[in-house]
Amino acid sequence: MNELLRKSTRYFKTYEEREEAFRNSVFSLIPRKYSGPKLFWKDFGLISVQALSKYMKHPAAYITSNPRDCLAFGNPWQVLTAAVLKAQKADNGFSHDVLDIAKEFDIQENLYQPIRTLSGGETVKVSLAKSFIASKYSCRLTIASPFSWLSYDNSVFLEKLFRHYGGLNIPIEVFALEGEDSDGQIVRNDNCQKETDRRAIGFTLYLKGVRILLGTPLNPLYSQQTFARADDFESELFSPCLIVGKNGQGKSLIGKVLARATPFQGVAKLRCKHKSGPTRLLFQDVITQTLSRSFDAIAASSNCENEAKPSQVYEKILKEYLVCLGDTGQKASGNALKDDLRPRSLLEIKAMLVAVRLCRVPSALILDEPDWGLTRMSSIAFVSAVIRVSHDLETPVILISHKPWWFPIAKSVIYVKRSSKEIDSENRSSFQIYLRCNKPKSL
Amino acid sequence: MSWKPRFLFLLVTSVPAFTGYPVNLSHVEVIAGVTYAWALYFLIANTCILMVMGKQFYTNAAAISAMITMPVVFVGSTVSYLIFLSGLGYELGQSAYSSHYVSLCISMLTVIPLAVSIVGVLPFQSFEQNLLRNQNGVSKLEKFFLMFLRVFNHILYFVIPSILEIIREEGQYRRSAGSSLTSAPELSLHGKVKRTKQKLIRLIRDMIQLGVEGICASIQYIPIWAVEISQLPDKSRKI
Numbered sequence: 001m002n003e004l005l006r007k008s009t010r011y012f013k014t015y016e017e018r019e020e021a022f023r024n025s026v027f028s029l030i031p032r033k034y035s036g037p038k039l040f041w042k043d044f045g046l047i048s049v050q051a052l053s054k055y056m057k058h059p060a061a062y063i064t065s066n067p068r069d070c071l072a073f074g075n076p077w078q079v080l081t082a083a084v085l086k087a088q089k090a091d092n093g094f095s096h097d098v099l100d101i102a103k104e105f106d107i108q109e110n111l112y113q114p115i116r117t118l119s120g121g122e123t124v125k126v127s128l129a130k131s132f133i134a135s136k137y138s139c140r141l142t143i144a145s146p147f148s149w150l151s152y153d154n155s156v157f158l159e160k161l162f163r164h165y166g167g168l169n170i171p172i173e174v175f176a177l178e179g180e181d182s183d184g185q186i187v188r189n190d191n192c193q194k195e196t197d198r199r200a201i202g203f204t205l206y207l208k209g210v211r212i213l214l215g216t217p218l219n220p221l222y223s224q225q226t227f228a229r230a231d232d233f234e235s236e237l238f239s240p241c242l243i244v245g246k247n248g249q250g251k252s253l254i255g256k257v258l259a260r261a262t263p264f265q266g267v268a269k270l271r272c273k274h275k276s277g278p279t280r281l282l283f284q285d286v287i288t289q290t291l292s293r294s295f296d297a298i299a300a301s302s303n304c305e306n307e308a309k310p311s312q313v314y315e316k317i318l319k320e321y322l323v324c325l326g327d328t329g330q331k332a333s334g335n336a337l338k339d340d341l342r343p344r345s346l347l348e349i350k351a352m353l354v355a356v357r358l359c360r361v362p363s364a365l366i367l368d369e370p371d372w373g374l375t376r377m378s379s380i381a382f383v384s385a386v387i388r389v390s391h392d393l394e395t396p397v398i399l400i401s402h403k404p405w406w407f408p409i410a411k412s413v414i415y416v417k418r419s420s421k422e423i424d425s426e427n428r429s430s431f432q433i434y435l436r437c438n439k440p441k442s443l
Numbered sequence: 444m445s446w447k448p449r450f451l452f453l454l455v456t457s458v459p460a461f462t463g464y465p466v467n468l469s470h471v472e473v474i475a476g477v478t479y480a481w482a483l484y485f486l487i488a489n490t491c492i493l494m495v496m497g498k499q500f501y502t503n504a505a506a507i508s509a510m511i512t513m514p515v516v517f518v519g520s521t522v523s524y525l526i527f528l529s530g531l532g533y534e535l536g537q538s539a540y541s542s543h544y545v546s547l548c549i550s551m552l553t554v555i556p557l558a559v560s561i562v563g564v565l566p567f568q569s570f571e572q573n574l575l576r577n578q579n580g581v582s583k584l585e586k587f588f589l590m591f592l593r594v595f596n597h598i599l600y601f602v603i604p605s606i607l608e609i610i611r612e613e614g615q616y617r618r619s620a621g622s623s624l625t626s627a628p629e630l631s632l633h634g635k636v637k638r639t640k641q642k643l644i645r646l647i648r649d650m651i652q653l654g655v656e657g658i659c660a661s662i663q664y665i666p667i668w669a670v671e672i673s674q675l676p677d678k679s680r681k682i
Contacts, residue, residue: 026667029666029667029670030663030664030666030667031663031666033659033660033663037655037659040659040663044662047666051666052666052669052670055670056670056673056674059670059674062667064667068601069663069664069667070667072593072667072668072671072672073571073575073589073593074567074568074571074572074592074596075568075571075572077572078571078572078575081575081576082575082671082672082675085575085578085580085581085675085676086674086675086676088578088676089580089674089675089676114568114600115600116596116600116601116604137674256608256612259612259615260611260612260615261608261609261611261612262608262611263611278615279615280612280615281612283608283609283612285605288605288606288609288656288660289609291606291609291652291653291656292652292655292656292659293652297648297652301613
């Protein structure tokens with residue numbers, strides 16, 4: 001990453017601090033949703049005419065921590081056209097063509113595709129292209145956690161955007177979590193890794209004839225449909241298993257298929273010895289996964305009767321987490337946290353969501369982009385803690401990530417790559433997802 | 444067939460459903476609560492939807508209608524029955540309210556597919572596209588419409604699918620937990636009542652949580668989108 005990016009980036013210790021700083025930079029126009037509905041309604045009530053007028057006086061080009069949320073229109077052409085119209089309003093001489101800009105950001109083939117069917121990588125490029133045009137009518141550029149959604153292959157587009165703003169002397173603010181931009185792998189023989197190396201839990205991944213309808217379950221109401229097909233795949237793997245690939249290759253989609261979170265046709269099975277329970281998934285967007293439930297409501301969402309209580313598994317994860325961080329203080333005590341009514345941190349919510357999933361011993365636990373919303377140190381400790389607790393329960397763990405951090409701890413790696421889109425005679429577009437597995441490490 | 448004639452056809456077909464004319468004029472009943480006019484109209488409306496929108500669309504619209512109608516009708520009639528049993532109302536017995544729910548069922552199974560079809564036939568994507576095609580800017584009314592489309596599409600394509608994904612993921616577990624519970628030894632009557640009560644509380648709690656999440660997720664980005672859309676140049680302005 002270039003010098004300008006380094007200089008413009010402010011690092012934060014927690015997701016909450018980072019989100020708060022980003023919110024302030026957009027004049028609190030985005031209410032906080034991560035701390036439950038109470039705070040959300042308070043924030044929403046405070047978005048007054050004053051906040052809107054403040055923003056209008058000092059407009060900023062911005063990219064939210066989920067880039068899709070800052071795209072206020074139905075497809076990339078509309079997003080870029082709206083930006084061009086605004087740029088022309090600010091500068092009559094502005095004459096960029098939407099197609100030219102789309103080509104610069106490699107989204108020319110997706111211009112008329114509904115945003116709901118764009119992959120993560122394409123959405124990122126659309127938001128970068130929009131911000132590129134927004135330089136004409138914005139007095140600064142503000143970005144939330146770009147390294148959590150940007151794969152290293154797409155960083156060239158972010159650098160292009162930074163060079164552009166730098167050339168125009170427009171201030172840039174980047175709000176990142178500590179270590180988020182690190183491209184280094186986890187150092188082997190780290191305190192956290194000794195345990196994860198201890199044993200390997202084998203499982204089989206089997207996909208046959210998998211076909212997924214993208215967009216929304218209400219898609220059949222509309223004529224334009226997009227399908228994804230997964231290549232047939234069968235392999236013996238070992239936990240922790242890592243599913244890697246660039247932005248938008250279909251990693252999360254595979255995770256959702258395995259956890260039955262998305263409807264699909266065909267067979268997708270994850271077989272593990274002595275395990276018959278469903279495969280559980282921790283989504284990347286854990287805030288939505290909480291469904292605005294309080295911490296206690298999440299804990300109560302599991303009705304384990306004969307198994308471990310979620311609070312016990314949660315305490316175990318936190319204890320392991322603190323051991324990995326090298327902290328043996330009293331913070332690990334679950335009892336100290338039990339009756340605490342403060343808003344829970346994202347880490348605690350993630351730990352509880354995992355605990356609820358592990359208490360019934362699933363056939364496997366999938367963590368989609370587990371580093372999302374955590375600092376590098378924190379995410380390494382969290383993942384290591386989850387692996388240890390899961391392995392104690394003989395449950396395999398699958399990590400989905402575009403970051404190279406996790407290679408050293410992975411005992412199996414699946415590479416995910418997708419084909420380009422094809423449109424059939426009925427105006428339905430489809431693409432194929434290919435999975436390739438490396439040889440498991442010697443155990 | 445383009446969307447305009449289909450929209451017009453469905454609009455004309457839906458006139459009796461939304462105005463009650465002329466179907467409410469007839470009072471000759473096939474069964475208690477269902478008149479010949481409503482029975483005929485139900486058949487005509489559903490056949491029209493099938494013809495205009497196709498089989499795939501119709502089956503989805505019918506499924507949506509059934510999912511909405513059944514809980515309303517069955518829960519409603521159960522509550523009415525409980526009111527009758529408790530002696531708080533319906534002194535004439537079940538006949539005092541039964542026909543109302545049969546009538547409600549047939550009207551819902553007619554109105555909902557029609558409403559879903561009218562929404563389904565409108566090409567919202569093209570509306571958005573056309574509104575931005577004009578290089579002279581966007582009028583105030585068009586900005587309102589763009590904002591409506593943004594929120595509508597966000598709910599339809601992001602809020603609902605995300606919530607459904609989470610429900611599905613959690614549903615897997617609940618089904619698995621449920622199957623192990625059914626294989627558990629027979630429960631006493633007290634145990635069964637306790638479990639049913641727990642299930643009911645959980646259902647109510649889940650419905651409230653889903654409602655809260657749906658509302659929060661739907662409106663979270665409205666302020667920032669409002670800014671985006673309001674920044675578009677006004678139509679009156681010459682570029």
